[in-house]
C-alpha cells in the first residue's frame with residue numbers, strides 16, 4: 295500500500311481524492327483528510343480521481359439528456375495501470391464502475407450511480423499503421439482513427455455515421471454503418487483487445503488467445519471488462535466517394551432496391567431513410583461507391599426505378615465525416631433524444647415499418663432522422679451482438695429529438711418506444727442497445743435467449759463483484 299506522501303505526490307491537489315470511506319460511503323479529499331477524515335487510502339495514480347461538481351455533472355449526463363445519475367468520483371486515467379488499480383480497488387469495496395467514452399449513449403448506459411466513472415478520453419493514443427492494422431487506445435475517437443489511418447492510405451472498414459464516438463464505446467455495442475453491408479460491424483474488424491477485467495486483471499485476448507474474454511467484451515455492453523486498447527484490421531482507403539440518392543414514393547420499393555443492392559454488393563455503403571414530404575413518408579436509398587470511376591447507369595441497373603435521383607462525389611473523409619459539424623452544433627443545446635433503435639428480421643421489416651410509420655409524424659420525431667437499411671447476418675462474427683435469426687437483418691433507427699425540451703413529451707415517446715419494442719419482439723426483432731427503451735424485468739434474458747445463463751457465468755467469472763456498467767441493467 296503506498297504511503298500518504300506518495301499518494302499526495304501522485305494527486306497533487308487539495309481536491310484530489312486520497313481515501314475511500316466505506317461507511318459514509320464516500321471518497322475523502324485531501325482537504326477533508328486534513329480536517330481529520332479517515333478511510334482506506336486509494337492506490338497511487340498517474341492520473342487523477344476527481345469529485346468536483348463539473349466532473350460529476352458531466353459523468354451524469356449523456357447525449358440522450360434523459361437519465362442523470364451522478365457518480366461519486368471520476369477517474370481521469372493517466373495510464374492503463376490507473377484503470378487496473380481503480381477497478382481492483384472498486385471490486386474490493388464493491389463500488390460500481392462504468393467507462394464513459396464520449397457519452398453518446400441516450401439512456402444513461404455509461405453512468406455509474408454513486409460509483410466511479412472512468413473517463414476514457416485521457417487515453418487516446420493511436421499507433422502507426424502496420425501490416426494493415428493499427429493499435430489504438432479505447433478512448434480515441436473514430437475521427438482521429440480515420441484521420442491517422444488515412445494518412446497511411448488505410449481506413450477502418452466500417453465507420454459509424456458520426457465519427458465523434460469513442461472506439462471503446464462503439465466496440466462495446468457493435469458499431470454499425472453503411473459499410474456493414476460489406477464488412478459486418480466494427481467489432482468484426484477487431485484482431486486483438488486489451489481488457490481490464492472486473493477483478494482488475496489486464497488481459498490480452500484475441501480469437502486465438504483468451505478467446506472467451508475476446509468474445510465477451512466485443513459487443514458486451516461493458517459487462518465483462520474495460521476495453522483499454524484494440525488492434526483494428528484496416529482496408530485500403532479510396533480517395534473519393536460517389537454517393538447515390540434514389541427517391542422512392544413507397545417503402546417497399548426502397549427496401550426491394552436495398553435487398554437487390556445488398557445481394558449483389560454494388561455499393562460499398564448502403565443505407566436508407568424515411569423522409570417526410572409534408573403529407574406523408576417518402577423513402578431515400580443512399581448508396582456509396584468508393585474510389586474508381588463508377589458507371590452511374592450500371593449502378594442503377596436492375597433496381598426499381600426511383601422517382602428522383604441525385605448523384606454527388608466528394609473526398610472520402612468528407613463523406614465519412616459528413617454529420618460531425620451538425621452533431622457538434624446540436625450537442626450543446628442539450629435537447630432530449632429518446633432514440634429507438636431496432637434490428638428487424640427481413641420478412642417482418644416491410645409490414646412492421648409500414649405500420650409504425652403510419653402512426654408517426656414529424657411531431658413524434660422532432661424532425662430527427664429515421665434510418666432503415668439492411669445487412670447480411672453472415673457477415674457478423676461476434677457472438678455478443680444479438681440480432682434476429684434471419685439471413686438479412688434491417689436496422690431501424692428513429693432518432694427522435696425533443697426540441698424544445700418537454701418532459702411530458704419525453705415520457706410519451708419513451709412509452710411509444712417501449713410499445714414499438716414489444717411489437718418488434720413479437721415479430722422476431724431485437725433492440726440495438728444504444729437507445730432509450732424503458733426496460734422491464736426479463737428483457738435481457740429474452741434479448742440473449744439461450745445464451746443468457748452462459749453470460750451470467752461469464753459475468754461471475756470476469757466481474758465477480760458485479761461492479762461493471764451497472765446502468766445497462768443486464769444482470
Ligand SMILES: Cc1cc2nc3c(=O)[nH]c(=O)nc-3n(C[C@H](O)[C@H](O)[C@H](O)COP(=O)(O)OP(=O)(O)OC[C@H]3O[C@@H](n4cnc5c(N)ncnc54)[C@H](O)[C@@H]3O)c2cc1C
Nearest residue numbers: 393395396397398399454455460462463466469470516521
Ligand atoms: C450522433 C450519434 C450518432 C451515432 N451513430 C451511430 C452509428 O452510425 N452506428 C452505431 O453503431 N452507433 C451509433 N451511435 C451510437 C453509439 O455507437 C453508441 O451510443 C456508443 O456506445 C457511443 O460511444 P461513446 O464513446 O459515446 O460511448 P458511451 O456512451 O460513453 O458508452 C456506451 C457504453 O459503452 C461502455 N463503454 C464505453 N467505453 C468502454 C470501454 N472502453 N470499455 C468497456 N465499456 C465501454 C459504457 O460503459 C456504456 O455502457 C450514435 C450515437 C450518436 C449520439
